[in-house]
Amino acid sequence: MTEKMDTPAEDNEQALEINREELYAQLEKWQAARKFNQQLQYQYSQEVTKWREMRDKIKDEINTIREDALKEKAIRDKINNEVAKLKEDRSSANVQIADLKLKRNSAWEQIKNIRSKLRSLMELKRDEKKKLKSVYPLMRRFEELDWTIMTKSMPFEKEQTMMNEIEQIISEISKQKQELEIEYDDVIIDFDEAKKQIEELKEVAQQYHDLMIQTVQDGEKIHERILHDVKESEPHHQAMLEKFAQIDELKKEEEAAHQKMVENLKELDLLRKGMDEIYQELRAIEKKFTYLKNLEALQKLKEQEKILDKKTEEALAKYKSGKKLTMDEFSLLLKKNLIKTG
Numbered sequence: 001m002t003e004k005m006d007t008p009a010e011d012n013e014q015a016l017e018i019n020r021e022e023l024y025a026q027l028e029k030w031q032a033a034r035k036f037n038q039q040l041q042y043q044y045s046q047e048v049t050k051w052r053e054m055r056d057k058i059k060d061e062i063n064t065i066r067e068d069a070l071k072e073k074a075i076r077d078k079i080n081n082e083v084a085k086l087k088e089d090r091s092s093a094n095v096q097i098a099d100l101k102l103k104r105n106s107a108w109e110q111i112k113n114i115r116s117k118l119r120s121l122m123e124l125k126r127d128e129k130k131k132l133k134s135v136y137p138l139m140r141r142f143e144e145l146d147w148t149i150m151t152k153s154m155p156f157e158k159e160q161t162m163m164n165e166i167e168q169i170i171s172e173i174s175k176q177k178q179e180l181e182i183e184y185d186d187v188i189i190d191f192d193e194a195k196k197q198i199e200e201l202k203e204v205a206q207q208y209h210d211l212m213i214q215t216v217q218d219g220e221k222i223h224e225r226i227l228h229d230v231k232e233s234e235p236h237h238q239a240m241l242e243k244f245a246q247i248d249e250l251k252k253e254e255e256a257a258h259q260k261m262v263e264n265l266k267e268l269d270l271l272r273k274g275m276d277e278i279y280q281e282l283r284a285i286e287k288k289f290t291y292l293k294n295l296e297a298l299q300k301l302k303e304q305e306k307i308l309d310k311k312t313e314e315a316l317a318k319y320k321s322g323k324k325l326t327m328d329e330f331s332l333l334l335k336k337n338l339i340k341t342g
Helices: 008-017 022-122 128-152 158-175 189-320 328-336
Strands: 181-184 188-191
Touching: 022 189, 128 158, 189 328
Parallel strands: none
Antiparallel strands: 181 188
């Protein structure tokens, strides 16, 4: 509050309006408000410092944990990259296995085709079957084995065993009838030639099968390495997840601490603005006290002037009446130029 200086004519009226006790009461009130405001500012400043330090401490902790989490992630990613490469190798092995299996089965199919032609001998006319009378029991066993292979699902190893028995039967037939030849659908079936072809195809099929088995074993080793690496990667993955989860929780604490700091800063800002208003009030009261002091000094000066004028009148009256003047009275009249010397 800014107080305008009054003119001399208004001095007495304003002096009556200003109550010194009221000014002291206002001064005491605003000084108390200032003290209380200062105390609150100190408290809120302490709170701001506390929450800022807590926030920064949590932030440092988050950065440390994040570095650890990223280290775990780097280890996990390195292992996972190796796993990815191993999976590619395993997929490639599976493709090779499928190709080898296809080639092996193709060879077996050719063997089966030859065997099918031999089976057809069992369906020849009666007069043609007479030619096979010596090997008929073997052909019956041949038919049983062939029917089992054709109608039942079984492991490759079991089928291979039955195929071996069929080959032995064919070999035995060949021994008993070295030149046994029968015409069927304009095709001459030679048991020796059939045996030779079967043996060649069997060797090819076995080679493909051995390669396939080796590839399967290689694939299993790759798979074992994948399982080993995945198992090795898992702890790092879990550690990374735990650390990132820990970071998420710490971020909540960091945000809460930051929010508390901001709230206290807002309160501190309001207190500072309130302090500005308090100082304005105190300055206004100070101006009123200054004005009152000046007014009192002026009144005192006027009273002194009245006293001096009265003394001057009394001294002048004594001088005119021829009475003796004191040095003070003489000096007073002299200063007022009411007497002349010389």
